[in-house]
Amino acid sequence: MKSTLIFLSIFFTGWSLSCPGLAFCQDEYQFDLSEIERKIEKKPYELGGFFEFRPVLSGLNRDSAFYSLQYYNQSGESTREQYNLGLRIEGSLRKNITSLYLRTDSLLWHDRPEWDRDTTLSEGYASLKPGPGLTVNAGKQVIPWGKGYAFNPVAFTSRSKDPDNPTDALEGYYALSADLIKSFEGHLRTVAFTPVLIPVTENINDDFGDQDHINFAAKLYLLLWDVDLDLLFFTGESRTSSYGLDFATNIRENLEIHGEIAWITDFDEKSIDTIGNVSIEESDVMSSLLGIRYLTANDITFLVEYYHNGGGIKETDAENFFRFVKNSYDTYVLTGNSAGLSKAILTSRGSMAVAKPMKDYLYFRATWKEPFAILYFTPAVTSIVNLNDQSLSITPELLYSPGTNLEFRFRTSFLIGDEYSEYGEKRNAYKIELRARYYF
């Protein structure tokens, strides 16, 4: 299987390099305005999306806590392959001031020993646009708030991003939202107000929070003295009330700064003891983010973000959890008793299931646009550092678009950390991934 993965990777990389000469060679451009006018003709409907093939090879860390949790009753293996086939379909329909939008994501994957599949309606909503200053949306929609790239403490109305893939489209929640915009001359150039109603029942948004409640959130946006400012809040019975503020501005022509601060009331702060028991203490917590985006003269963009997760678990709690998993695994090996591991699985779902469960993180990403005059080629490197236990991930990647609507991304991730640290105890030690995507 591993050889198949390597073969496919080489095949696609080779294809990407050979494509320009084969498929896209054409002569001079044609000056034909009527041809452009035909292409820009407005249709009442649109259909598009992409098809994706993504093989992944994971190098497993057999000494890690999460490896023990996942594979304790399986034969030991050091690598694992996964093959993913994805299809996104987006469609829209417009008539006068009303429109409909739909996005579905389908995934077919092979993770030994079997194939599995899933289709999700990620978004599906109706819009009413009586004028440029007012829009009303009803249905399943993504309402992403916040200025951060990898983390968004003020994202009260959307699902959490995956910081390892922060630009991936999220699945929405069913909501009724409106957008009111007013522009002015002077220092205050824009005021916009976005109220949102999010119902939670047994069948609608059941993973948002407590059921049988209607929640209300709102955002007030100002463009004031060339600074984007948002004041945000969430109230309702499904989750505890939260208040937030974010900002973004350009302080130089090549330097942008942004930040977020969120105050979450009555948050269930968790702590874990050495025998895997979780205790909860209710308190108000503050999460925050501060980031910069800096562009160098040779087109390298540096993005650095510091994220403080006020509701995250402490380093000692994470260490207690990892010790408990390892002790439980030793017990299982010696006695065959898996009760401790079963308890640890439940604990991990409640406390360690979020993408970045601990207190303080540093996100770093550098992208170099088209180095050495190679068009449509962007190498990048990303690192996420857990500042509490000094463990980290490093992810170099190459993005290349050899032809119209075709895109390849080759990415490797290395997880580095001591024993009992977040990245040191992850299931994978490294991951190699190729993503070939064709847009239509």
Add this chain to the structure above:
Amino acid sequence: MPRVLALIIISLLTSLPAYSAEGDEILQKVDRNLNPEAFDMYRKLINVEPDGSKKEFIMYSIKKGRDKVASVFLSPASEKGRSTLRVGENMWLYIPNVGKPIRITSLQSVTGGIFNNADIMRLDYSAEYNCDRVDRKEDLMTLHLKAKTRSVAYDGVKMWVDKEKLLPVKIECLTSSGMLIKTLHFKQTSDFGSGIVRPAVIETDSPLHKGYRSVMIFAKIKKKNLPDEAFTLNFLSRIESLR
């Protein structure tokens, strides 16, 4: 002593930036001939590589006043919906996948290829440049332009203008040291209606991308009453609805 004083005054005067009021006036006329105060238009961008292969993009753009401009890619499918908004020195990028606009530095490039923001999100030349000097030769005038702020992509611009039509024929984009970054050739002057007669094609070549060429073809440039709300962050994902 008076001679020394005169010398000091003369040297002080010559050290001040020497802007040409006449040149600025010509530049404003060139701007108005290129496009009206408020308008929408379509553009086809073509990147031609040394082996002859090419990649094409089509975008819809709106502009109002001196400092408000927004664009959205209509094709290819991989770029569709990617939008940019510029209000003065503020610039935002909307990527449909991400689902929200992000503030970018004003020099950040928004898509691959030889085009950069200065080409795609250009404000009026007179909003970004002062004219230092005007040279005249036969049918052409040469305007020597200098960037007003550091947020402009090119520190200097040399513009050859048709004396009669007051339309650019060629533009050289320069660094502060005078190094050539790219040359724009204006071609195929066409009548777009409503009194808009301007070049419909801009060809670009650059010594930094030897062998590569880019072509921008303009279509359907139309005066349009655009609401200010169309140039806001919240509206960025909906620019296409103005078509």
